[in-house]
Amino acid sequence: VTTVGKPDISREKSAELYRKSKTFFPGGVNSPVRAFKSVYGTPLFIEKGDGPYLWDADGNKFIDFCCSWGPLILGHNNAKIREKVTETALKGMTFGAPTAIENELAELILKNNKFIQKLRFVSSGTEAVMSAIRLARGYTKRDKIVKFEGCYHGHIDSLLVKAGSGLVTFGETSSAGVPESFAKETIVVPLNNIEAVKQAFTEYKDQIAAVIIEPIPANNGLLLQDVEFLMELREITSKNKSLLIFDEVISGFRVGFEGAAGFYQIQPDIITYGKIIGGGMPVGAYGASEEIMSNISPEGAVYQAGTLSGNPIAMAAGIAQLTELNRLGFYRDLNNKTKEFADAIQRFASARSYRVCVQQVGSIFWIAFSDKTKIQSAADIDPTSMEKFKIFHRECLNRGVYFGPSGYEVGFVSAAHTKIDLEMAKRTIFDALDITFK
Ligand code: PLP
Numbered sequence: 001v002t003t004v005g006k007p008d009i010s011r012e013k014s015a016e017l018y019r020k021s022k023t024f025f026p027g028g029v030n031s032p033v034r035a036f037k038s039v040y041g042t043p044l045f046i047e048k049g050d051g052p053y054l055w056d057a058d059g060n061k062f063i064d065f066c067c068s069w070g071p072l073i074l075g076h077n078n079a080k081i082r083e084k085v086t087e088t089a090l091k092g093m094t095f096g097a098p099t100a101i102e103n104e105l106a107e108l109i110l111k112n113n114k115f116i117q118k119l120r121f122v123s124s125g126t127e128a129v130m131s132a133i134r135l136a137r138g139y140t141k142r143d144k145i146v147k148f149e150g151c152y153h154g155h156i157d158s159l160l161v162k163a164g165s166g167l168v169t170f171g172e173t174s175s176a177g178v179p180e181s182f183a184k185e186t187i188v189v190p191l192n193n194i195e196a197v198k199q200a201f202t203e204y205k206d207q208i209a210a211v212i213i214e215p216i217p218a219n220n221g222l223l224l225q226d227v228e229f230l231m232e233l234r235e236i237t238s239k240n241k242s243l244l245i246f247d248e249v250i251s252g253f254r255v256g257f258e259g260a261a262g263f264y265q266i267q268p269d270i271i272t273y274g275k276i277i278g279g280g281m282p283v284g285a286y287g288a289s290e291e292i293m294s295n296i297s298p299e300g301a302v303y304q305a306g307t308l309s310g311n312p313i314a315m316a317a318g319i320a321q322l323t324e325l326n327r328l329g330f331y332r333d334l335n336n337k338t339k340e341f342a343d344a345i346q347r348f349a350s351a352r353s354y355r356v357c358v359q360q361v362g363s364i365f366w367i368a369f370s371d372k373t374k375i376q377s378a379a380d381i382d383p384t385s386m387e388k389f390k391i392f393h394r395e396c397l398n399r400g401v402y403f404g405p406s407g408y409e410v411g412f413v414s415a416a417h418t419k420i421d422l423e424m425a426k427r428t429i430f431d432a433l434d435i436t437f438k
Helices: 012-024 079-089 100-111 125-140 194-203 227-239 259-264 312-325 330-351 383-398 419-436
Strands: 046-050 053-056 061-064 118-122 144-148 161-163 169-173 186-189 208-213 243-247 270-273 284-288 357-361 364-368
Touching: 061 419, 079 312, 100 118, 100 284, 100 312, 118 125, 125 144, 125 208, 125 243, 125 270, 125 284, 161 186, 186 194, 194 208, 194 227, 208 227, 227 243, 227 259, 243 259, 259 270, 312 330, 330 357, 330 364, 330 419, 383 419
Parallel strands: 144 186, 144 208, 208 243, 243 270
Antiparallel strands: 046 053, 053 061, 118 284, 161 169, 169 186, 270 284, 357 364
C-alpha cells in the first residue's frame, strides 16, 4: 500500500541547535557536507546512534544508511569497540611516544593485506592522501599528479581541482585559496577513459609523479570502473615510471579486508586508508612496499609527522573493528545482504518505469535518478536529476530512513542492519519513490 502525504517530522530542537551553531561555525557546521544545502529543511542534530539506528535531537528515529559517511561498517555504538576504547582510555589519552597498540593494529592489517608491506598512521583520510602525494613526488622526483574528474581525495590544495574544458586539462581550482600555480601541477582526466590517460602521459612525458584514483569512485555517486581500465592504469604508470595510488579511504576494508586492491587483484604502488580503519575514531593510513615506505622520515627524506598519529584510543577502536571484519564470512554476508537490497529497489523501480539506476558494490550502493543502466563517469550524471533526489530524501526522512543529504552521496549498509531493518527500509524507499515520481 502506497503511503502518501506523510507530514514532515518535527525538527524544532534541531532547528534551535542550528540557529545557535550558526553563531559558532561557518554555515553552522564543522564540515560542509553536513549542511542540508541541497535537500529540504535544516540539518538534523544527532543525539545518539545504536546498531543501524540514529536518533535526532527531536527524538525521531531513523534507519541510517550514511553511517557517518562510511566508517561504521559494524553500525553505531558497537559494544566490542566501545569496550576496547573504554579499557584503553583508562590508561591515558595520548603519549606522543610509541605504544604497543600501534604495533597491534599494524600487524592485524599487514598480516591480512598482501598489497602493502609497511604503513604509517595519520589522523584523517585527507592527511593520508596528502602524505601519499608527497611520498610519490619525493620518490619519483617529479611534480605532476593525474587525477580523475569526480574523484574526491580530501581537501588538499593540489587535489581541490576540477577539470577545465577539454579531454586532458590542467586543473582549475575548485576552492578559493588554492593558488593556480598549485592546480597547474594537477592534470584532470575523465574516469574510465584510458585514451585520456595516455594523452596525459604523452603531453607530460617524464613529469608525472603519480596517477591517483579512487578505484571504486564513491564521492560523486558510485562510478564503477571497468576492471580493464584499472589494469591499464597499472600498466601505463609502470611503463612511465610513475606511481599508481589507490585512494581507498572509502573502499578500504569496505569491499573486503584488502579493499579494492584485493577486489580487483591489482597491485598499486601506494594505498591510502581512512574511515573504517579507525572504527569511528580519527585514523588514516598510507602504505606501500618496504622500499617505497623507506623514503618516509625518519628513515628517508620525505617529511611527515603528527602529534596524535597512532593515538592509542583510536588504535583501540581500529583493532576492535578490524578484528570483526577479519572473521570468516563477514564480507560475504554483508555484501550479499546489500546486493539483495539494491536489486530489490532496482526491480521495484524498473517495474514501475521509474528513471532509477541502482549501482552497488560490496556494501556500498547508490540510487541514481537516471534512465541509464550504467553510470561510470561524472559527465554521465544529469545534474537536474538532483531535484528528484531532493524529494526522495525528504520522503525518506519523514518515513524514518536517513541518507546523506546529497544525491551525489552513496549509501552504506552495515553488519548491524538486519534483514528486517532492510525489509522495512525497502518498503519506505518504495513509498518515497512513488511520491518522487508522482
Ligand atoms: N579520500 C576519499 C576517497 C574520501 O572519500 C575522503 C573523505 O570522504 C577523503 C579522502 C578525505 O578523508 P577525511 O574526510 O577523513 O579527511
